[in-house]
Amino acid sequence: xxxxxxxxxxxxxxxxxxxxxxxxxxxxxxxxxxxxxxxxxxxxxxxxxxxxxxxxxxxxxxxxxxxxxxxxxxxxxxxxxxxxxxxxxxxxxxxxxxxxxxxxxxxxxxxxxxxxxxxxxxxxxxxxxxxxxxxxxxxxxxxxxxxxxxxxxxxxxxxxxxxxxxxxxxxxxxxxxxxxxxxxxxxxxxxxxxxxxxxxxxxxxxxxxxxxxxxxxxxxxxxxxxxxxxxxxxxxxxxxxxxxxxxxxxxxxxxxxxxxxxxxxxxxxxxxxxxxxxxxxxxxxxxxxxxxxxxxxxxxxxxxxxxxxxxxxxxxxxxxxxxxxxxxxxxxxxxxxxxxxxxxxxxxxxxxxxxxxxxxxxxxxxxxxxxxxxxxxxxxxxxxxxxxxxxxxxxxxxxxxxxxxxxxxxxxxxxxxxxxxxxxxxxxxxxxxxxxxxxxxxxxxxxxxxxxxxxxxxxxxxxxxxxxxxxxxxxxxxxxxxxxxxxxxxxxxxxxxxxxxxxxxxxxxxxxxxxxxxxxxxxxxxxxxxxxxxxxxxxxxxxxxxxxxxxxxxxxxxxxxxxxxxxxxxxxxxxxxxxxxxxxxxxxxxxxxxxxxxxxxxxxxxxxxxxxxxxxxxxxxxxxxxxxxxx
Amino acid sequence: xxxxxxxxxxxxxxxxxxxxxxxxxxxxxxxxxxxxxxxxxxxxxxxxxxxxxxxxxxxxxxxxxxxxxxxxxxxxxxxxxxxxxxxxxxxxxxxxxxxxxxxxxxxxxxxxxxxxxxxxxxxxxxxxxxxxxxxxxxxxxxxxxxxxxxxxxxxxxxxxxxxxxxxxxxxx
Numbered sequence: 001x002x003x004x005x006x007x008x009x010x011x012x013x014x015x016x017x018x019x020x021x022x023x024x025x026x027x028x029x030x031x032x033x034x035x036x037x038x039x040x041x042x043x044x045x046x047x048x049x050x051x052x053x054x055x056x057x058x059x060x061x062x063x064x065x066x067x068x069x070x071x072x073x074x075x076x077x078x079x080x081x082x083x084x085x086x087x088x089x090x091x092x093x094x095x096x097x098x099x100x101x102x103x104x105x106x107x108x109x110x111x112x113x114x115x116x117x118x119x120x121x122x123x124x125x126x127x128x129x130x131x132x133x134x135x136x137x138x139x140x141x142x143x144x145x146x147x148x149x150x151x152x153x154x155x156x157x158x159x160x161x162x163x164x165x166x167x168x169x170x171x172x173x174x175x176x177x178x179x180x181x182x183x184x185x186x187x188x189x190x191x192x193x194x195x196x197x198x199x200x201x202x203x204x205x206x207x208x209x210x211x212x213x214x215x216x217x218x219x220x221x222x223x224x225x226x227x228x229x230x231x232x233x234x235x236x237x238x239x240x241x242x243x244x245x246x247x248x249x250x251x252x253x254x255x256x257x258x259x260x261x262x263x264x265x266x267x268x269x270x271x272x273x274x275x276x277x278x279x280x281x282x283x284x285x286x287x288x289x290x291x292x293x294x295x296x297x298x299x300x301x302x303x304x305x306x307x308x309x310x311x312x313x314x315x316x317x318x319x320x321x322x323x324x325x326x327x328x329x330x331x332x333x334x335x336x337x338x339x340x341x342x343x344x345x346x347x348x349x350x351x352x353x354x355x356x357x358x359x360x361x362x363x364x365x366x367x368x369x370x371x372x373x374x375x376x377x378x379x380x381x382x383x384x385x386x387x388x389x390x391x392x393x394x395x396x397x398x399x400x401x402x403x404x405x406x407x408x409x410x411x412x413x414x415x416x417x418x419x420x421x422x423x424x425x426x427x428x429x430x431x432x433x434x435x436x437x438x439x440x441x442x443x444x445x446x447x448x449x450x451x452x453x454x455x456x457x458x459x460x461x462x463x464x465x466x467x468x469x470x471x472x473x474x475x476x477x478x479x480x481x482x483x484x485x486x487x488x489x490x491x492x493x494x495x496x497x498x499x500x501x502x503x504x505x506x507x508x509x510x511x512x513x514x515x516x517x518x519x520x521x522x523x524x525x526x527x528x529x530x531x532x533x534x535x536x537x538x539x540x541x542x543x544x545x546x547x548x549x550x551x552x553x554x555x556x557x558x559x560x561x562x563x564x565x566x567x568x569x570x571x572x573x574x575x576x577x578x579x580x581x582x583x584x585x586x587x588x589x590x591x592x593x594x595x596x597x598x599x600x601x602x603x604x605x606x607x608x609x610x611x612x613x614x615x616x617x618x619x620x621x622x623x624x625x626x627x628x629x630x631x
Numbered sequence: 632x633x634x635x636x637x638x639x640x641x642x643x644x645x646x647x648x649x650x651x652x653x654x655x656x657x658x659x660x661x662x663x664x665x666x667x668x669x670x671x672x673x674x675x676x677x678x679x680x681x682x683x684x685x686x687x688x689x690x691x692x693x694x695x696x697x698x699x700x701x702x703x704x705x706x707x708x709x710x711x712x713x714x715x716x717x718x719x720x721x722x723x724x725x726x727x728x729x730x731x732x733x734x735x736x737x738x739x740x741x742x743x744x745x746x747x748x749x750x751x752x753x754x755x756x757x758x759x760x761x762x763x764x765x766x767x768x769x770x771x772x773x774x775x776x777x778x779x780x781x782x783x784x785x786x787x788x789x790x791x792x793x794x795x796x797x798x799x800x801x802x803x
Contacts, residue, residue: 255702501686547688595687595697598736599706602687608697608704616685616699 023064024117025244027073030057031113032313035106038099039316046087046094054102055084061109073112076126080105083137092139101132103317247343250303254489257293257300258591258610264293265612301489306346308386308395309337314350315357319382322361329368329379330361336386341393342487348464349395349484352457356397356480357382359453364401364478374475376400392466393486398479404430404472412438430470434458462573463623464488465508493590493609495617496568497583498543502617504590504609505568509622511576513584514567528629531578533569540567541629542580543620546604572626579622592619604628654752660781661728661741664716668741669748669774669781674730678744681707681725698738700729707738713789732787739786748781750774755783 034057041050058081065073080102086092111124268290271282312334323330341349365371365380372378385396406429410422413432432438436455461468466484485491485508493504514533521531521540529540567578590609595602595618606621658669659678684696684707693712697704707727711719719725719740727738755772769789774781 259702593702593704595704595706598704599687599697602689604688608685610699610702614699615683616697616704618685618687 020068020116022244023068024113027061027064027113028110030061031106031110033057035103035317036313038102038106039320041094041099043094043096043099051084051088051094055081055088058084070112070116072126073109073116076105076109076112076130079130079133079137083133086137092137098136101129101136105129105133245303247304250300253300253303254591255593257297261293261297262610262612262614264289266614269612301342301487302340304343304487304489305340306343307337308339308341308346308393310346311350311353312337312384312386314354315384318354319357319361322358326362327367328361328365330365331379331381333381333383334385335383339386339388339393340486341484342489344488345393345464345484345486348460348488349482352460352482353384353395353397355453355457356482357384360397360399360401360478360480364399364403366402370402374402388486389483393484395482395484396479397482398477400477403474403476403478404433404470406474409433426472427470430472433470434468465491465506489592490589491592491619492587493619494568494587495585495590495611496543496566496581497585498547498581500582501547502585502611502615503543503547503581504617504619505570505579505622506606506619507587509570509572511569511571514569514578531567533576533578536576538569538576538578539629540578540580541625543625544580544582546625546629570622570626572623575626577626577629579625590617590619655749657747657749658781658783659728659747660745661710661726662743662745663710663714663741667745667779667781668710669750669783670728670730670786672747674732674786676729676731676736678726678728681722681727681738681740695740698727700736700738703736705729705736705738707740708790709740711740711742730786730790732790737790748776750776750781750783758782 034054037050037054037057041047041054058077062074062077062081065071065077083092083098083102087094087098092098108124108126108129111122112126115123264286268286271279271286274282315334316332319330319332360382361380365382366374366376368378371380381400383396383398385394385398387394406426409429409432410424413419413435416435416438418432418435433454434457438454458468461482461484464484465488466482469481469483470478471481472478491504492507494507494510495502495504497503521529523529530537531540532538565580565582566584568581568584569576569578571577592607592609595605595608602618604621604625605618607619608616609619611617657672659672659675660667660669662668682698684698686696687694687706690696693709695707695709697706699705709718711717719742726741726744728741728744729736729738754774754776756774758770758773769784770782771785772783774783
């Protein structure tokens with residue numbers, strides 16, 4: 001196997017197109033890995049492995065884009081690689097401008113990649129970045145200030161570096177083998193082996209990596225060879241080995257397992273109806289079937305789970321850029337990135353968490369001078385923590401900034417006519433910031449302060465079936481805790497019967513169940529109905545009327561009509577509502593399915609599930625049902 | 632092949648019948664009341680008995696509800712109601728044709744399925760203009776086969792029709 005020359009790649013372009021997708025995905029991963037390495041690097045003492053890994057990532061992208069004929073990307077990575085090669089050979093010392101330039105090059109590459117992917121977007125001019133990289137690589141762009149000093153100390157540091165452990169003695173001169181002549185390296189079959197040498201993980205792995213790439217006949221030699229480099233970078237992020245499978249296939253698997261569970265339940269039901277003597281021989285097999293289907297279901301569901309690092313990985317860069325803009329100093333600490341959540345939750349949680357992190361830096365962390373004056377280190381800390389607590393995930397965003405300002409929140413709330421009282425507990429005061437349009441920012445910046453923030457965060461997280469809690473201590477920081485269900489694909493639900501059909505109410509919003517009994521449902525001015533529960537009047541919604549306008553019940557019928565029904569008290573947006581249902585079936589986990597796959601959106605319905613008898617039950621969107629009834 | 636077969640029909644002006652061999656297409660014939668309808672067999676996914684249907688709130692009258700088709704939630708349309716006939720009673724003998732239209736599945740309730748026929752271009756004739764009442768825009772043509780008159784319908788248009796369309800405009 002050998003890496004293909006760019007020219008050959010072009011000639012074979014027609015055959016290559018089916019490999020584009022792999023290249024696109026791999027390159028996107030390489031760019032992410034490169035970015036996180038660049039951000040993690042300490043310019044005063046750059047780790048040799050990190051520089052090697054960055055170099056490898058750049059090199060892989062260059063080779064891949066050359067192979068597939070994406071010349072713009074190949075040209076740009078070539079420049080980045082030349083700079084990195086000199087850093088690697090210790091001809092140049094890594095400094096902050098270089099990191100900036102390389103990060104920028106990464107951004108441009110990402111833009112170029114999306115253009116090649118055919119995504120909408122503007123073509124980006126790589127000229128300025130190329131010029132910057134060139135200047136830095138030639139040493140001319142090297143400023144005379146601190147970078148020079150860094151360079152000096154770094155040279156000393158490198159010569160004084162401890163001898164590498166046995167088995168890893170790669171004289172630095174060996175690096176030169178790859179870097180000066182870019183054309184030579186692309187044809188080197190041993191690249192993966194040699195290059196992994198200095199890395200600690202590599203000593204155990206090289207033969208395996210080498211074989212892997214040759215053993216993979218379905219993938220073109222070039223991407224396969226590249227995969228070695230990539231996998232090593234990815235493994236640094238905590239992933240061992242994996243295959244790419246489209247989400248459709250996984251969802252199909254989940255559907256099939258769901259069907260299997262239903263068939264199993266049906267068999268169990270039929271068996272229970274048999275006479276004792278007939279049932280006996282079946283019981284063992286049936287209970288084994290049940291156990292196995294359950295574990296199969298769990299295993300299949302876990303395929304859709306992704307680690308939180310998918311969300312956390314974007315923050316180092318974002319915080320760095322934001323801190324520069326705001327003139328603040330900040331350090332990001334992350335914990336529990338390996339906590340796994342369903343892909344659907346991960347995708348939807350990204351924006352709210354993003355907002356919380358921005359807030360933590362913008363509103364929480366003070367300017368360095370103010371921090372020092374308060375006796376705190378100039379550099380603030382934003383911590384992101386994820387962990388699993390029972391059936392839910394807990395994500396915490398914490399800063400060691402100034403904390404929430406009770407007086408200011410109260411004043412701002414009063415301005416907005418929210419009638420706060422000074423007697424409110426801290427927790428109640430903090431809840432005020434979730435009010436729509438709430439902002440205490442003195443100036444509106446493009447970072448935050450428009451007051452379209454916390455209410456959106458709160459609403460989005462509630463829509464996922466989660467909750468947000470705030471904990472803040474004046475002067476020493478704020479912690480926002482977000483609780484989320486681990487998966488959207490399975491939900492705890494309460495199944496009820498309305499008008500002869502089964503419906504599922506998400507358990508998360510059920511507060512209690514009541515038989516109306518003596519509690520009279522009263523009609524108010526002929527418009528709506530209320531019921532008194534614990535000396536509180538709750539609006540009453542008859543699900544039968546809401547869900548079946550064609551049904552026999554007339555709207556706003558006489559109050560006595562609901563006799564024998566059951567009330568499900570639900571809480572939505574902090575307010576309680578009583579839902580009238582005919583019958584209660586029970587509480588169980590349901591597999592959530594979209595009805596929009598083959599139908600359109602239905603108001604008041606968030607999805608559907610398949611019950612044990614194979615029938616479809618609609619899952620009610622209680623939030624929209626209640627809001628609809630209020631207007 | 633499907634497209635090329637239907638193109639002249641929809642254009643309604645090329646009835647030369649010169650390409651008999653290549654213009655043939657297969658149609659599934661089903662019965663509604665006294666009429667025979669035919670739908671392009673390439674849209675047909677399967678024919679099955681009707682499972683219990685779950686009603687959907689605020690659905691147009693012809694949308695009977697949704698069924699569970701091996702784990703997928705599939706809407707069911709009563710063709711009798713769609714064509715202004717009396718609603719069919721849904722029982723174990725009700726026949727549902729599952730159609731695949733642009734990647735979406737939909738079940739249509741019909742009285743019965745009779746056969747699959749092969750129609751050449753010269754057998755397919757444009758439908759006369761019945762006026763707005765019958766919604767002729769869903770009818771791509773008529774065909775006579777032995778003693779029968781087959782009404783060729785464009786399921787795609789019928790299902791996505793602006794009134795009571797099954798799919799959201801954005802998604803469809």
